[in-house]
Amino acid sequence: MRPRQFDLIAFDWDGTLFDSTAVIVRCIQAAVKDVGGAMPSQQAASYVIGMGLMQALAHAAPDVPPEKYPLLGERYRHHYGQSQNAISLFDGVLPMLAALKARHHWLTVATGKSRRGLDEALQAVELQGVFDGSRTADETAGKPSPLMLHELMREFGVDPERTLMVGDTTHDLQMARNAGCACVGVSYGAHEPEAFHALQPLHVAHSVSELRDWLSAHA
CATH class of the missing domain: 1.10.150 (DNA polymerase; domain 1)
Structure with a gap:
């Protein structure tokens, strides 16, 4: 099996995993x-x-x-x-997350939602146990502050160069850059992908299936 490039993968929630x-x-x-x-x-x-x-x-x-x-x-x-x-998960999200879990990545959520909102969403889509950790905007600094990622990296003992942020907004990608982490953008969420390029994502995925393929090959 190909060695992992990233030990910790942090996903934004709305517009990245959740079709909201x-x-x-x-x-x-x-x-x-x-x-x-x-x-x-x-x-x-x-x-x-x-x-x-x-x-x-x-x-x-x-x-x-x-x-x-x-x-x-x-x-x-x-x-x-x-x-x-x-509202529901985008098609293909659950198999993508399962494939990443099988490769023993730490999977986390870094979101602008509240803790209550995220917990309700995780319960609604039966995702309990899929994510190893999470941070919400009401319990730490909001994006694009790097604090969410700093706290998650500290929790799991992972360095910035081994951490990947996946998100659909410039706020997500700027947070990753502020934290010294690599990032991947998705174009099917809230922000137009043309705005991503200045933030130097490793890739911009235009669908969940494309995101899964890229993560499988590069993460």
């Missing part, structure tokens, strides 16, 4: 409208995916005053809660 981008965009737009803000465009709402929730909402709704942020977050969670049961 369109729902998140609609929920951001609805929440901003609920509190009287100007509804952000699809592009503006997509851009903030991957950030911590309140950082993302504030960025997407610059005309909403800070005193309305708690209500803005509440309205987002309301809309997302009504929609999350309609």
